[in-house]
Amino acid sequence: MDAADQGPTGNSVQLNSLQNGAAMKLHEARILIVDDEPDLREIFAQQLKYFGYSKVRTAADGKAAIVAIQAEPIDLLISDTQMPVMDGITLVRRLHQLGIHAPIILFASGFGDVEVSEMYDLGAEAILAKPLRREEFLRCIERALADRSALWQDRMKSPPRQSLMTKVEAVNEGLGDGEDSGNILRLGRGGFSVQTRTPLRLGRVQFECALPNSFVDDGPHTLSGQGMVRWVHRDSHFVGIEFVYLDPSCRTWVANEIATRPTHSFIPGRGPARRAGALARSKS
Numbered sequence: 001m002d003a004a005d006q007g008p009t010g011n012s013v014q015l016n017s018l019q020n021g022a023a024m025k026l027h028e029a030r031i032l033i034v035d036d037e038p039d040l041r042e043i044f045a046q047q048l049k050y051f052g053y054s055k056v057r058t059a060a061d062g063k064a065a066i067v068a069i070q071a072e073p074i075d076l077l078i079s080d081t082q083m084p085v086m087d088g089i090t091l092v093r094r095l096h097q098l099g100i101h102a103p104i105i106l107f108a109s110g111f112g113d114v115e116v117s118e119m120y121d122l123g124a125e126a127i128l129a130k131p132l133r134r135e136e137f138l139r140c141i142e143r144a145l146a147d148r149s150a151l152w153q154d155r156m157k158s159p160p161r162q163s164l165m166t167k168v169e170a171v172n173e174g175l176g177d178g179e180d181s182g183n184i185l186r187l188g189r190g191g192f193s194v195q196t197r198t199p200l201r202l203g204r205v206q207f208e209c210a211l212p213n214s215f216v217d218d219g220p221h222t223l224s225g226q227g228m229v230r231w232v233h234r235d236s237h238f239v240g241i242e243f244v245y246l247d248p249s250c251r252t253w254v255a256n257e258i259a260t261r262p263t264h265s266f267i268p269g270r271g272p273a274r275r276a277g278a279l280a281r282s283k284s
Contacts, residue, residue, distance in 0.1 A: 027053075027054050027055070028075075029055060029075045029076060029145050030055045030057075030075045031048060031053055031055065031056045031057070031075065031076045031077075031078060032058070032059060032065060032069065032076070032077050033045055033048075033056065033058045033059070033078045033079075034061065034064075034065045034077070034078065034079035034080060034088065035058075035060075035083070036060055036061055036080065036083040036084055036085075037080075038060075040080075041058040041060070042058075045058055047134070048141070051138060053141075057072075057074075060083075060085075061083045061084060061085040061086050061087075062079070062083060062085065062086025062087060062088060062090055062094065063085050063086040064085075065079065065086075065091055066086075066094060066100075069095070069100055070100075073102075074102050076102060076103050076104075077095075077104045077105070078105045078141075079091060079092075079104065079105075080106075080107055080108070081106055081107070081108040081109075082108065082109065088106055088108075089114065089115075092106070092119060092122050092123070093122065095123075096122045102123070103144040104119075104122075104124045104125060105124070105125060105126045105128065105137075105141065106127045106128070107127075107129070107130055108127065108129065109129075114127060116230060116231045117231040117233065117240055117267075117269050120188075120191075120231070120242075120265070120266045120267040120269075121188075121266075121267065122265070123264045123265065123266055124266060125143065125144045125189075125190060125266050126144070128140065143190075148189065148254075148258050148259070149252070149255040151190075151243070152244065152246040152251055152254075153246075153251070154245060155226060155245045156226050156245065159206065159226075160203075160205050160206045162200060162201065162203070162204070162205050162206070162229075163205065163206040163207065164196055164200060164206070164207040164209075164239070164241070165198075165208045165209075166194060166196050166198070166209050166210070167183070167209070167210040168183050168184060168209055168210065168211060169184065169212055170184050170185070170212055171184070171185045171186075171257075172185070172186060172187055172257075172261060185211075185223065186265075186268035187257055187258070187261075188263055188265040188266050188268045189258055189263060189264070190242055190266040191230070191240060191241050191266065192223070192241055192243075192267065192268070193238055193239065193240045193241070193267055193268050194209065194238070194239065194241075195236070195237045195238050196237060200229050200239050201232070202228075202229050202230070202231075202232065203229055204227075204228060204229075205226070205227055205228070205241060207224065207225060207227060207241060208223075210222050220250040222249070223250050224246070224247045224250060225243060225244070225245045225246040226245040227242050227243050227244045227245075228241065228242045228244060229241055231267075238269075240267040240269070241267070242266075242267060
């Protein structure tokens with residue numbers, strides 16, 4: 001982590017920007033750190049324990065991580081992408097194949113070898129560039145462990161310069177891939193994907209998605225708020241957007257949808273949202 005991001009002496013970084021439910025779970029969260037560099041593994045583990053995460057384990061590569069997870073479930077996986085034996089990308093794919101689902105934070109020296117939309121689809125909550133900034137790293141962990149109802153309450157400090165306005169025909173319907181499947185909004189644990197002809201770039205975005213009439217009686221008319229465009233597929237006109245802020249009119253509905261129609265995708269890819277038998281956090 002950058003030395004410039006180190007706070008004042010003592011436990012001065014307060015992890016209380018969310019509701020108390022997230023902070024209450026700090027000492028209970030089972031975290032696995034995967035990195036092939038022993039010194040970095042130790043630094044990460046000590047940093048997390050310093051800030052209240054007491055159940056932290058480490059593994060040297062993806063293969064060792066799978067053995068550790070099969071021996072004891074986890075609540076959060078933190079992994080490097082470039083490692084010998086089994087890299088972080090292969091680890092994420094392999095865990096999905098094994099039906100093991102937990103929030104994931106990845107860090108990488110470069111993104112050329114990372115298919116960003118696939119990683120968000122398979123459960124990654126954040127893909128961070130090295131060197132890590134401590135404040136950002138801790139916020140990502142806090143959000144990953146928080147109940148969804150505690151999130152998306154604060155507007156961005158300055159409004160986004162790009163916007164998305166669209167009308168969708170259905171939400172979370174499994175109609176298949178491609179442009180002929182209609183304009184389906186696919187909702188994940190932390191964002192959504194949708195087709196749009198609006199040219200968008202990576203970064204901040206204001207969005208307003210008019211929902212189908214079937215939602216008007218029991219839910220909001222629109223999914224609206226602010227977010228981050230995390231990936232864009234130019235050929236199919238799909239975009240993946242992470243929630244940052246949700247308008248009060250739809251925030252509770254989104255949290256309820258995630259709870260009642262659980263998915264381990266953080267931002268679903270082009271296909272139907274991947275379903276899981278339980279919420280994304282691993283259960284013992």
